[in-house]
Amino acid sequence: MDKVYDQKEVEGKWYKFWEENGYFKADPESSKKPYGLLMPPPNVTGELHLGHAMEHSIMDAIARFKRMQGYDVLLLPGVDHAGIQFEGTLNKILEKEGISRVKLGRDAWLKRAWKFKDEVYKSVSATWRTMGLSADWSREVFTLDPKVAEAVLYEFQTFFDQDLLYKGAYIVQWCPKDRTAIEDVEMEYEERKEKFYYINYPFADDSKKFITIATVRPETMFSDVAVAVNPKDKRYKSLIGKKVIVPLINREVPIIGDSSIDMKLGSGALKVDPPHSLIDYEIGKKNNLQIIPVIGKDGRLNENAGKFAGQNAQEVRKIITSELEKQGLMAKVLDIIHAVPVCERCKATIEPLISEEWFVKIKPLADKALKKINEINFVPKNYQKILSVWMEEIHDWCISRPLWWGYRIPVWYCQKCNPNHEVEKNKDMVISMEKPGKNCQTCREKHWVQEEALLDTWFSSGLWPLGTLGWPASRGEPDKSKEFEKYFPWDFETSAGEIKFLWIARMIMLSVWFTDKIPFKNQFFHGMLRDLKGRKFSKSLGNGIDPNKLRQDWGIDATRMALYTYSAPGRDGRVSKQTMDERAKNFRNFSTKLKNIARFIVDLAPAEIASSKTPRNDVIATPDLIRGKQSQNKDDKEIVEKLDRVISVVTRNIDSFQLHLASEALYEFIWHEFADKYIEATKNRRTEAQPVLEYVFRTSLELLHPFMPFITEELWQKLPHEGKSIMVSKWPKI
Numbered sequence: 187m188d189k190v191y192d193q194k195e196v197e198g199k200w201y202k203f204w205e206e207n208g209y210f211k212a213d214p215e216s217s218k219k220p221y222g223l224l225m226p227p228p229n230v231t232g233e234l235h236l237g238h239a240m241e242h243s244i245m246d247a248i249a250r251f252k253r254m255q256g257y258d259v260l261l262l263p264g265v266d267h268a269g270i271q272f273e274g275t276l277n278k279i280l281e282k283e284g285i286s287r288v289k290l291g292r293d294a295w296l297k298r299a300w301k302f303k304d305e306v307y308k309s310v311s312a313t314w315r316t317m318g319l320s321a322d323w324s325r326e327v328f329t330l331d332p333k334v335a336e337a338v339l340y341e342f343q344t345f346f347d348q349d350l351l352y353k354g355a356y357i358v359q360w361c362p363k364d365r366t367a368i369e370d371v372e373m374e375y376e377e378r379k380e381k382f383y384y385i386n387y388p389f390a391d392d393s394k395k396f397i398t399i400a401t402v403r404p405e406t407m408f409s410d411v412a413v414a415v416n417p418k419d420k421r422y423k424s425l426i427g428k429k430v431i432v433p434l435i436n437r438e439v440p441i442i443g444d445s446s447i448d449m450k451l452g453s454g455a456l457k458v459d460p461p462h463s464l465i466d467y468e469i470g471k472k473n474n475l476q477i478i479p480v481i482g483k484d485g486r487l488n489e490n491a492g493k494f495a496g497q498n499a500q501e502v503r504k505i506i507t508s509e510l511e512k513q514g515l516m517a518k519v520l521d522i523i524h525a526v527p528v529c530e531r532c533k534a535t536i537e538p539l540i541s542e543e544w545f546v547k548i549k550p551l552a553d554k555a556l557k558k559i560n561e562i563n564f565v566p567k568n569y570q571k572i573l574s575v576w577m578e579e580i581h582d583w584c585i586s587r588p589l590w591w592g593y594r595i596p597v598w599y600c601q602k603c604n605p606n607h608e609v610e611k612n613k614d615m616v617i618s619m620e621k622p623g624k625n626c627q628t629c630r631e632k633h634w635v636q637e638e639a640l641l642d643t644w645f646s647s648g649l650w651p652l653g654t655l656g657w658p659a660s661r662g663e664p665d666k667s668k669e670f671e672k673y674f675p676w677d678f679e680t681s682a683g684e685i686k687f688l689w690i691a692r693m694i695m696l697s698v699w700f701t702d703k704i705p706f707k708n709q710f711f712h713g714m715l716r717d718l719k720g721r722k723f724s725k726s727l728g729n730g731i732d733p734n735k736l737r738q739d740w741g742i743d744a745t746r747m748a749l750y751t752y753s754a755p756g757r758d759g760r761v762s763k764q765t766m767d768e769r770a771k772n773f774r775n776f777s778t779k780l781k782n783i784a785r786f787i788v789d790l791a792p793a794e795i796a797s798s799k800t801p802r803n804d805v806i807a808t809p810d811l812i813r814g815k816q817s818q819n820k821d822d823k824e825i826v827e828k829l830d831r832v833i834s835v836v837t838r839n840i841d842s843f844q845l846h847l848a849s850e851a852l853y854e855f856i857w858h859e860f861a862d863k864y865i866e867a868t869k870n871r872r873t874e875a876q877p878v879l880e881y882v883f884r885t886s887l888e889l890l891h892p893f894m895p896f897i898t899e900e901l902w903q904k905l906p907h908e909g910k911s912i913m914v915s916k917w918p919k920i
Contacts, residue, residue, distance in 0.1 A: 229268035362485030400452025648692035
């Protein structure tokens with residue numbers, strides 16, 4: 187064996203060898219039992235980060251393990267168009283170039299977007315391959331591919347036909363920076379020091395008397411249409427039905443009773459502004475209250491705010507409270523710690539407001555999914571309960587986004603016959619991805635205009651388990667594709683817990699709704715990798731760790747092994763470049779140990795063995811061969827027994843997705859039991875022990891292959907063996 191071991195050369199050589207021999211490809215025609223792993227599609231917004239590297243290393247280890255067990259494995263790769271995030275990233279780049287999105291125009295912007303997507307994808311794809319991912323690249327999918335588009339159109343049309351789609355004004359969570367509605371689960375909460383304002387609202391019939399309300403958002407008082415109190419509150423029970431005056435705008439509003447009011451919060455009296463609070467919106471609906479919006483989609487006050495119109499809602503707060511103090515209406519101000527909702531992407535403060543959007547009545551889908559959710563093996567188990575509770579309390583899904591990147595809502599209106607763009611089955615509208623070629627049924631002309639908004643990214647990503655396999659093969663008919671029949675439901679899916687509602691729950695609901703089957707049999711939630719302060723990695727914080735840099739410094743095998751130490755189900759890990767370097771360095775030393783073991787067994791074999799032909803595939807050390815050799819020797823017998831225990835432990839732990847335990851067991855056995863103890867004990871009886879040395883080391887390499895694919899292939903090829911590659915060798919058995 188060469189004393190000089192070039193890691194990059196070895197990695198490139200064997201990855202090319204595996205690809206050229208077609209070992210990554212699944213075969214729907216094969217009689218082998220299938221095992222499908224659906225890769226979570228990373229956003230096509232930038233380079234893959236350390237979390238992606240860990241996630242993909244987990245999937246690859248399981249894929250390699252299952253191939254060696256004799257399965258027909260499909261590890262399907264893909265990327266997501268990531269509507270809001272992609273658009274925000276590109277717009278920042280354009281701004282730096284002095285280019286305005288609006289001035290550029292939709293068509294020119296989209297051309298630039300596709301070019302940017304292609305540039306980013308090259309980096310994503312290169313990282314996948316360099317990490318040793320054994321994916322079936324011939325089946326790679328992008329969420330804007332035609333076959334996914336067909337599934338999205340079928341989904342939309344079906345929901346419309348089933349009366350599950352509607353368009354209307356409703357309160358949504360609005361990000362004023364990204365200028366789009368987002369879901370509750372796309373928000374984070376930041377604890378901030380805020381002021382709790384106690385404001386006196388004078389009675390209409392006696393301005394010297396008042397009721398005191400408490401609020402953290404006095405700027406929304408221009409939307410107030412009532413003051414609500416709990417009917418059981420003895421302080422206010424007699425006041426229900428009376429009228430008070432909203433300060434600064436002198437609007438007369440009623441005091442109403444509502445049992446949802448928390449008597450212990452603030453003053454126990456709530457100002458009701460339906461357009462800017464989810465709680466107030468529900469109170470407003472129950473009491474048929476007027477809706478008077480005051481905050482626009484740009485985060486500024488509108489004409490309903492009078493002289494304060496045009497000012498930023500957050501910044502005008504001090505001016506408004508100062509005015510209230512001058513008028514003697516500010517009762518008191520308290521300092522509190524308040525959880526403020528912010529956009530998880532841009533960190534802008536979220537503004538609940540009324541917006542005309544598209545919605546899916548998701549409750550029927552959730553109810554159906556709940557009946558089958560127990561068919562999925564969740565790891566950790568508690569995620570089944572977490573998802574079930576969320577589905578039980580789910581509200582309608584807002585699926586429209588005012589973006590340019592993604593699927594434009596496939597609805598066309600006849601501008602002549604349906605100028606208000608009303609959505610009903612008897613209106614002049616058509617559902618189609620492309621501009622209709624037919625005439626409007628009413629005017630017999632073609633005045634088609636398409637809905638401006640786009641579909642929420644999760645509307646298409648929720649179909650990932652279906653669309654990736656060609657569902658539906660033809661609209662309105664059962665899918666007959668061989669891939670779908672063989673690999674659906676998928677055997678394994680993984681994700682970080684943070685998108686359990688956004689993505690995992692949606693995939694479950696959509697798959698069960700359309701196919702009456704769960705989308706995957708095993709759902710593994712890995713932990714999040716965070717910095718030493720517990721923060722998520724981000725470019726703005728500058729705390730990210732580039733997996734490519736780790737790979738260059740320590741090699742792919744060592745980097746992967748370091749990542750597996752953080753792969754415990756559901757357990758977040760705190761890492762830094764230093765801690766990753768320390769662990770990767772340790773596993774690079776482990777690689778060196780493996781090479782030294784191989785050198786001892788192969789290069790320094792006894793003279794009578796070394797002089798024989800190489801490779802000696804006619805003299806392969808097998809359990810049958812070594813049984814007689816080691817039956818009388820205590821050391822031989824013990825190492826084979828220990829190896830059997832390791833085979834059992836590693837197999838069991840990979841089967842239960844405890845990769846951190848499986849890799850740890852192998853490390854301990856190979857380094858300490860095999861190298862430090864057994865090899866040392868055999869140096870005085872080398873010829874006799876050679877078959878056991880070869881058998882234990884070859885078996886150890888096969889067990890280690892899912893975790894360290896390159897070094898194991900390189901060294902396995904040096905030993906007597908059967909077959910062309912360790913990748914398709916049989917998984918060891920006791």
